[in-house]
Amino acid sequence: DVKVTQSSRYLVKRTGEKVFLECVQDMDHENMFWYRQDPGLGLRLIYFSYDVKMKEKGDIPEGYSVSREKKERFSLILESASTNQTSMYLCASSLAAGSASFTVYEQYFGPGTRLTVT
Amino acid sequence: QQQVKQSPQSLIVQKGGISIINCAYENTAFDYFPWYQQFPGKGPALLIAIRPDVSEKKEGRFTISFNKSAKQFSLHIMDSQPGDSATYFCAATNTDKLIFGTGTRLQVFP
Numbered sequence: 001d002v003k004v005t006q007s008s009r010y011l012v013k014r015t016g017e018k019v020f021l022e023c024v025q026d027m028d029h030e031n032m033f034w035y036r037q038d039p040g041l042g043l044r045l046i047y048f049s050y051d052v053k054m055k056e057k058g059d060i061p062e063g064y065s066v067s068r069e070k071k072e073r074f075s076l077i078l079e080s081a082s083t084n085q086t087s088m089y090l091c092a093s094s095l096a097a098g099s100a101s102f103t104v105y106e107q108y109f110g111p112g113t114r115l116t117v118t
Numbered sequence: 119q120q121q122v123k124q125s126p127q128s129l130i131v132q133k134g135g136i137s138i139i140n141c142a143y144e145n146t147a148f149d150y151f152p153w154y155q156q157f158p159g160k161g162p163a164l165l166i167a168i169r170p171d172v173s174e175k176k177e178g179r180f181t182i183s184f185n186k187s188a189k190q191f192s193l194h195i196m197d198s199q200p201g202d203s204a205t206y207f208c209a210a211t212n213t214d215k216l217i218f219g220t221g222t223r224l225q226v227f228p
């Protein structure tokens with residue numbers, strides 16, 4: 001059974017704290033993604049990684065950074081948490097495009113981390 | 119040009135009815151259009167997807183209708199059941215990165 005796990009389901013942090021959100025996938029996927037989900041705004045891509053140590057900015061990277069030291073692990077870092085970063089954070093992984101399969105673009109999501117910054 | 123517009127934001131349907139969610143896109147280079155389903159407390163999961171070389175794809179009670187000239191696609195849920203109550207996201211892409219719609223919260227009442 002394929003799996004994407006996230007380190008915490010719920011997290012409460014104070015303004016200015018450094019926050020680490022961890023994501024691990026067991027499917028040997030090349031691609032990993034971090035999204036935030038807010039009501040009425042859908043899923044917005046924060047960062048994307050297509051290989052170890054490689055990263056690409058998504059639509060809303062400001063205030064975030066990422067780290068991918070191992071293929072299976074992708075971390076999202078909030079350098080100095082702010083109240084406007086209170087949100088649901090979702091990690092996903094997928095095979096890389098170019099595979100000879102219709103499902104190459106399917107993304108598998110973790111259960112999410114609900115982060116509250118007070 | 120990268121946006122995917124989704125409507126309605128919420129939908130209430132009676133059990134046995136048809137649920138219809140619509141999406142529109144601008145980028146004609148998009149070549150893959152999935153729908154994701156998300157239950158409360160869970161991450162989204164792929165429900166059904168279509169390529170633009172077909173106008174319709176059906177899997178059980180779920181059907182995607184695709185109109186390439188209008189740059190629109192929709193999800194139809196036939197015989198809607200309370201277990202279908204979830205948030206549905208359309209998406210589009212021609213790369214590794216999905217562009218998601220804003221989501222539709224569907225509630226099916228018995």
